[in-house]
Ligand SMILES: *[C@@H]1O[C@H](CO)[C@@H](O)[C@H](O)[C@H]1NC(C)=O
């Protein structure tokens with residue numbers, strides 16, 4: 001959650017935003033001021049919502065980090081999936097260190113570093129944030145470039161960027177929030193960032209995100225303060241941001257499952273004239289090292305999405321971005337937070353890019369918010385159990401002051417309970433007060449669920465007087481609306497269409513208890529819907545009734561690039577796993593998307609549509625009695641992967657031996673006697689790795705001494721879950737195996753098992769890994785050896801040398817990026833890269849167990865060819881495991897075509913499956929797969945490396961276009977100098 005700056009984009013290029021039908025009557029309620037940032041009028045905002053070109057928009061957005069899926073061709077996949085779920089926007093942070101690996105380089109052009117297709121900006125914090133001139137000088141080039149790129153894509157010029165966040169969770173505006181004493185240093189820094197953005201062409205509003213409603217920083221309504229941004233919002237993780245629940249106490253108190261947080265009062269009190277805006281709202285939680293294998297998806301599952309996102313609507317929030325919508329991979333140790341193994345984040349779109357119940361559940365609500373235009377302007381009228389006839393259920397009543405549309409968001413009185421509650425709701429409608437349902441049914445909250453009932457809800461030319469079933473969406477074809485409602489299977493619903501006279505059942509697949517009652521000047525319908533889809537006709541209006549499973553596979557592809565998707569500009573599609581888009585040309589509707597199993601496809605579209613194609617192929621269809629087109633699509637063929645065999649192996653720790661020559665290009669003398677780091681060195685020379693230009697991953701230190709010594713005390717720091725080992729003259733003298741919480745460990749190691757030479761120099765090798773620098777105020781905590789003391793020696797160490805990533809800061813592999821490689825011998829000389837010649841290496845006899853004896857690092861390598869069909873989207877994961885009864889005291893790294901795509905540390909736990917995307921894998925050619933295995937004990941190690949297909953989708957994605965060979969540069973012989 002740390003970064004510097006992000007851009008909020010409306011999801012696709014919004015050249016034209018159509019105005020809403022003007023039903024507006026000025027209300028007597030408070031007249032809220034309409035703001036803009038003084039630089040543009042395309043994006044404006046008030047108490048109710050954002051407005052783009054004077055049209056209110058419900059911003060339902062999701063966050064993704066492009067560098068966690070460093071294959072530009074696949075960004076399309078993620079963005080199409082976000083769009084298909086009904087989101088109106090997405091947002092992303094950028095990563096300073098990814099683009100600026102050293103103080104000379106600013107890379108916005110190589111491979112995934114070129115963000116112009118999606119652009120955005122932010123950064124991972126590596127320094128304290130203040131107006132120190134050295135820091136200003138450091139961030140200015142990066143922020144300037146991000147501002148310039150953003151300035152080319154602003155909604156003010158008919159493009160899509162609508163907001164620019166210049167810092168992240170930076171809540172330092174006040175020295176004392178209660179006494180409103182300003183922090184002038186922080187203010188000066190924010191003003192520098194603001195001025196930089198404006199100077200470089202950013203005209204859209206600047207935004208900020210207050211973590212957990214605590215800092216009250218940068219909001220214009222709180223106090224007229226210097227450094228304020230245009231729109232301040234709140235970041236909130238009500239269900240804990242980590243899968244380790246014990247870490248949750250600090251913000252919300254002890255973790256209670258499904259406990260909601262009040263935001264309404266905060267926005268009323270501190271930001272009344274701004275929209276209630278959540279730049280980050282919980283999409284999932286990250287899984288820390290040592291957390292549960294596979295994450296904590298069950299705590300943050302589809303029920304979480306159902307309840308918490310509806311809760312926000314009840315709190316009058318009209319702009320929120322899910323963090324994360326796609327978490328991606330913590331590949332190459334590019335990590336924020338660094339404590340996570342995987343960054344899957346229990347996101348609606350999984351790390352392997354698959355979608356499931358959580359995505360589908362989120363889609364149900366996102367589609368509703370996209371269709372419910374009246375939701376962008378509401379007042380909270382009241383809340384409590386008085387709205388129901390069951391004390392176990394409360395409602396929040398929101399009402400649009402212009403149209404009188406009502407939204408009743410219902411919840412368990414205590415949201416952490418999951419009882420099955422039946423109730424009736426007391427609503428206020430244009431025909432007066434009603435208690436609904438009125439004809440024998442009930443509304444249910446069964447489990448961790450919420451429902452939003454509507455009153456006076458406009459759909460096209462018609463109005464729902466009320467509906468107890470949730471509105472999914474509606475579309476207008478040939479001037480007549482088709483309304484879609486859904487209920488969980490087996491539940492009932494009741495709705496009334498104003499002015500309607502008669503109803504009939506056109507199709508009943510799982511429906512029962514359908515009745516039509518003339519009342520309130522319209523027609524009330526009741527129904528119960530079990531598994532399936534039914535269609536009613538009420539006057540000329542089609543009403544589609546779905547159970548949840550059918551609603552999950554119900555899509556509303558837009559026929560326009562307008563993010564608000566006007567009701568005449570979409571079609572309705574039921575059946576496929578994913579529908580990415582649709583387009584009408586003459587009488588043909590072309591639908592694109594993904595199929596993983598054989599499926600029916602049913603399309604509701606204007607009458608002119610007579611045939612459909614699926615991913616370009618004609619689908620045989622029949623017209624149904626109620627006017628839809630129905631056909632079927634067969635399943636993709638299954639795909640099998642070749643076994644991973646023909647492994648070769650070689651030792652990758654020559655540095656432990658006294659005969660090793662450390663005078664080569666890889667090595668730097670570690671001889672600093674002073675440091676700018678605020679931690680005073682407690683032994684000299686300074687053995688902090690960053691001092692010597694090695695900022696990440698595994699480092700090797702060689703310390704020399706002469707004469708006798710009996711042991712050594714070492715204090716090494718590498719971040720949570722790190723480990724270290726030490727060898728004397730080639731012999732292991734001890735290891736710290738690590739655990740999920742220790743960032744630092746000291747051990748006193750005896751030399752009694754090793755041989756100390758009194759005649760030649762002795763070499764102590766210390767190898768440690770690094771799970772990344774700490775966040776925020778811990779950013780400067782050193783990595784490396786904090787203290788060392790040679791025991792029983794009269795002279796101590798004579799000198800030290802260090803090696804890390806080959807070339808240090810020089811960024812030898814700009815495509816894969818500065819964080820891809822650690823400092824092991826194998827990595828320095830490029831054994832992990834495609835094209836390295838391993839023909840002289842020894843073959844491994846047993847491919848199912850890559851094993852060796854002794855405490856060393858062994859590198860295993862194989863080359864496998866693939867030839868997979870390019871009209872399929874195929875997702876592949878590697879699976880790493882320890883053969884039974886083998887030691888788990890080892891650390892390993894997985895490399896795929898040179899990309900470090902996994903760290904498997906079985907002693908710590910927890911990630912065993914590592915999804916690797918197409919583009920990193922070559923689906924039509926050779927793949928170099930390798931693992932580096934660092935045995936931390938004399939037992940040695942054994943590891944099994946396998947792979948599997950996660951899913952095969954017949955997809956409109958073009959795999960051959962994504963499979964860009966330039967993302968996989970080959971080995972070059974210049975690598976050899978880092979031996
Ligand atoms: C850039 O980094 C190098 C190596 O750390 C350092 O010597 C140099 O002073 C830095 N230059 C600037 C302008 O900060």
Ligand SMILES: *[C@@H]1O[C@H](CO)[C@@H](O)[C@H](O)[C@H]1NC(C)=O
Nearest residue numbers: 131132133184185186188189
């Ligand atoms: C940083 O801000 C403080 C407070 O406004 C000010 O006193 C100081 O001079 C500023 N430093 C620089 C380098 O601009």
Ligand SMILES: *[C@@H]1O[C@H](CO)[C@@H](O)[C@H](O)[C@H]1NC(C)=O
Nearest residue numbers: 129130172174175183185186
């Ligand atoms: C003021 O802001 C600076 C820069 O963010 C920060 O380092 C400092 O701790 C803040 N001071 C107080 C008293 O909060």
